[in-house]
Amino acid sequence: MAQKHRSLAIVVPFFVGIVLLAAMAGSALVLGIDVGRKSEEVRGLETEAVQTEAALLALVDAETGFRGYALTADAGYLEPYYQGLERLRAIEAASPSMFAIDVETDGATLRFADLVAHRLALFEQGIADIKQNGPLTGGRLDVVSQGKQVMDGIRKLVGELRAHRRADIAALSGDLAFRNMLAFGLVTAAGIIAIALSIAQFFAFNRQMRRRETSEAALQLRSREIELAADMTNALQAVPTREESLLVIADYSSQIVADMTGALYTYNNARDQLVLSASWGNPALKGELVESFGPDQCWALRRGTAYIAHSARHGLNCQHVHGVPHSYMCVPIAAQGAVYGVLHLASPAATPEIAFSGIQDTARGLANRLSLALANMDLREKLRSLAIRDPLTGLFNRRVLDEILTRELARADRARSRLGVAMIDIDHFKSFNDQFGHKAGDIVLKSVCDQIAKMLRRSDLACRYGGEEIVVLLPDIDVENGVRVCEKLREGVASIELGELVPGATHVTVSIGFSLYPDRCSDHGDLLPSADRAMYDAKRAGRNRVSAYGGPAPKPDLPLDIAQPRLETIGSTPT
Known part of the structure; x- marks a missing residue:
């Protein structure tokens, strides 16, 4: 009986211990499964956030290509547009649930897929319009404005979605931490009997936590890089000059490839x-960067x-590294077969493979984004040049002349200074075109303009007024000095050797009319016409000469209040 009681005393506690251990193990197992499920849910939320950012970037790239096409009607700019659409479709195929997300913003419920579909419809509408009617201008630019409003809505929606996902991830992470602590407490409470199991379970959970933390850190780093890249793209669209764009690139690049000395050539x-355009990082290594290289x-x-x-290693080293x-x-920066530059990164580490092991993909991604940024900068500069310069001669166009002339006349009034105007016309240009053809005429016109441009002061301005x-x-x-300058221009044009440019042609001359504000012409609106009249006087006097407008003077046979212009001709041997 006592043996039975002893057995019971042993078995019952053992049984109770086993039951408790099983319950604890079962509870710990259930908690572990729940933790794993919630961890997957966290990763899913983080992946969804990253995919949402990637979809936004794909739309931004598509919009960049569309804008280039809208301004130029050059189908080559549609390449980034189609690439962006292809990435967007791939993201939608991989994460269809993301496009079905509804987000409540400003009291309204918006679906991500609807906004994206609306933006794509505007893209298609704009492209169809451009293919039919050419570059967007005037009222046809409404499709660009509508597209911007839709993109703003998408960006706002993505921001709302990102905030919601961060809140969800934070809540799930807190719940995970609590459940992990509860599981640890249950395993610890099992006592000596379950020490081995507790230790094993602890290490198992510890390993899982480390993996999750590593995964979260990698995702957070990638998400940060994507956010910085998107911010850089938005910032570049907001700056008007190349200098400011390079400052933006240097600032964001130093954050994307942190702890690295970098340079953009x-x-x-x-x-x-390749010219050094931006640099960041360690001053000692920055001081070693060359200014340019082939x-x-x-x-x-x-x-x-x-x-x-x-x-310091023997072998193939870049010659620009000192x-x-x-x-x-x-990392080369290239797009559409054109080289735009080089991204150069430097580290004091002795082993390059280790130094750059964690950032190679980041550096390549940054170089790809910089290629689009630099291509857009070049396109913007070309478009600006087309807007203010004559494409044949390279001189400023008439629109710029009108703006600068108004400004210079106002400045002359304020400073009580003078403003001279020279009207230059190529002699016998129509006959030259008839004899040698319009292509030869273009060559002569450009040669005359180049000769004039290189003979002027920095403060002077040459514009193509129209025709020749x-x-x-x-x-x-x-x-006196104005006429002297005009004489030098006339002589410079006469010195052009046409035989090297147009076989069979000998020389080219110009007739120049000069007027001066306010000495010879005090009327703003008559300054150009007075120089034009002086130029025609030089034509009538035999061409290849300079004629200065003498100002209005009354004739004896006319009333005193009616003035006629006086012209002074400073001639050379007519040709």
Whole structure:
């Protein structure tokens, strides 16, 4: 009986211990399964947030290509547009549930898919209009404005969605932390009997937590890079000049590839050189950066792919890398077969493979974004140049002349200074075109304009007025010096050797009319016409000469209040 009681005393506690241990193990198991499920849910939310950002970036890239096409009607700019649409479709195929998300904002419920579909419809509408009618202008630009409003709505929706997902992730993470602590407490309470199991379970959970933390850190880093890249793209769209764009690139690049010394070299077509345009990071390594180098001095450009090396090692080293020994990485920046520059990263680490192991994908992604940014900068500069310059001669166009003339006349009034105007016309230009053809005429016109432009002061302004007529503004000048400048221009044009440009032609001359405000012409509206009349007087006097407008003077046979212009001709031997 006592043995039975002893057995019971042993078995019952053992049984109770087993039951408790089983209950604890079961509870811990249930908690572990729930933790794993919630961890997957967290990863799903984080992935969804990243995919939403990627969808927004795809739309931004598509809009960039559309805007280039809208302004130029050049189908080449549709390449980033179609690439953006392709990425958007791939994201939708991979995460269809994301496009079905409804978000309540400003009292209204919006669906992500509806806004995206609306924006794509506007893209298609605009492209169809451009294909039929050419670049968007005037009232046809409404489709661009509507598209911007829709994109603003998408960005706001993505921001709302990101905030919701962050709140959900924070709530799930707090719940996960509580459940982990509860599971740990249950396992610890099992006592000596379950020490081995508790330790094993603890390490299992610990490993899982480390994996989750590593995964979360990687996702957060990637999400941060995407956010910075999107912010950089938005900032670049807001700055008007290349200098400001380079400052934006340097600022955001230093954050995207943090802890690295970096430099952006942009390609200068005129010099055939890569020129240092922006830099960031360690002052010691920045001081070693060269100002410019040739394309054949960088192995990344020669190979067409990223190149990693150490400057002190023997072997293939980029010739533009100098200074103290360090690891470096060069990534070519290219788009649509054109080279725009090189992204150069440097680290004091002795082993380049280790130094750049964690940022190679980041650096390549940054280089891809910079290629689009630099391409957009070049496009913007070309469009600006087309808006203010004559495409044949390179001189400013008549619209710029009207603006500058008004401004210079106002400045002359304020400063009580003078403004000279020279009206230049190529002699016998129509006959030359009839004899040698319009292509030869274009060559002569450009040669005359180039000769005039290189003979002027920095303060002077040469514009193509129309046809073969050129207007030159000469601020702060008097009649004597104005006529002297015109004579030098006439002589410079007469010195052009046409035989090298147009076989069979001998020489070209110009007739120049000069007027001066306010000495010879005090009427703003009559300054150009007075120079034009002086130019025609030079034509009538035999061409290849300078004629200065003498100002209005009354004739004896006319009433005193009716004035006629007086013209002074400073001639040369007529040709």
